[in-house]
Amino acid sequence: MEPHKIIIPPLKSQGIKTKLVPSILDLVGRASATGRWIEPFMGTGVVGFNAGFSQTLMGDANPHLVNFYTSVRSGQITPLHVREYLEYEGAQLSLLGYAHYRLVRERFNTSYGPLDFLFLNRAGFNGMIRFSRKGFWNIPFCKKPDRFQPGYITKVVNQVRRVREVMTEDWAFTSGPFESLLSSARPGDLVYCDPPYFGRYADYYNGWTEADEARLLGLLERTPAKFILSTWSHNAFRRNPLLDLYRSRFEVRTMDHFYHNGGALANRNAMTEALVFNFPAR
Ligand SMILES: C[S@@+](CC[C@H](N)C(=O)[O-])C[C@H]1O[C@@H](n2cnc3c(N)ncnc32)[C@H](O)[C@@H]1O
Known part of the structure; x- marks a missing residue:
């Protein structure tokens, strides 16, 4: 089979998940979801653009990302x-x-x-x-x-x-906090969440607190849909304190990932990423 050629979006961001798309798509294939793709933290949209769903709901707290893709869509x-x-x-x-x-x-x-x-x-x-x-x-x-x-x-x-080209009639973009899109998920849908990571950076649209993480976790526990959550596992200095909690409730897959600062810095930037999900993936 030909390897999937990744669609690169026109917008860029530091936390863009391009390199992790193949690992995420492998899990997407195992979820066998027949409903909608729902992505409440779409960022540049790279994951949703590659997920291959015709019915798609993408959202973000940053209205400028949403406005850009809504304008392309219309x-x-x-x-x-x-x-x-x-x-x-x-x-x-x-x-x-x-x-x-x-x-x-x-x-x-x-x-x-x-x-x-x-x-x-x-x-x-x-x-x-x-x-x-x-x-x-x-x-x-x-x-x-x-x-x-x-x-x-x-x-x-x-x-x-x-x-x-990938945005069919059944694609929609909405701007706002993750709760409304996540609450709309139904059985058969697949929700992909890539929230900001704790303590990485914060700005006007991109702060993330323990209370946000707790609300997200509560909604994921109750969702009737299948979900995949991107988070981090550990680097040379820190372990994600939430990962044991996730492991006790859901499935977890980890993947090594290098951020591209090159040279001697590369090892310091090695980060093991994790995908947390709620369906059998063997
Ligand atoms: C890690 S980035 C997503 C990156 C994306 N997966 C990509 O590859 O481009 C997290 C996104 O969540 C958005 N965000 C932050 N807080 C949010 C909230 N409370 N509700 C919805 N989106 C939020 C940010 O604006 C940012 O675009």
């Missing part, structure tokens, strides 16, 4: 719009450098346009997504004014085209 943003927009803004960035990044950032912080969100995500430092306490874009410029070369623009345009 045709308000097409691959052609993305090309024209990035060609124009990319040329301005080459000409004016940081001053143009600042201009787009200010425009986004007042009008929250989905194309400006894409631009800032791609021209910001390390493809990160972070908002200030006032809800403003809070990532510095990547310092590469010539970033938007023709080949780079074509890559992003193709990513937009590809994610649009």
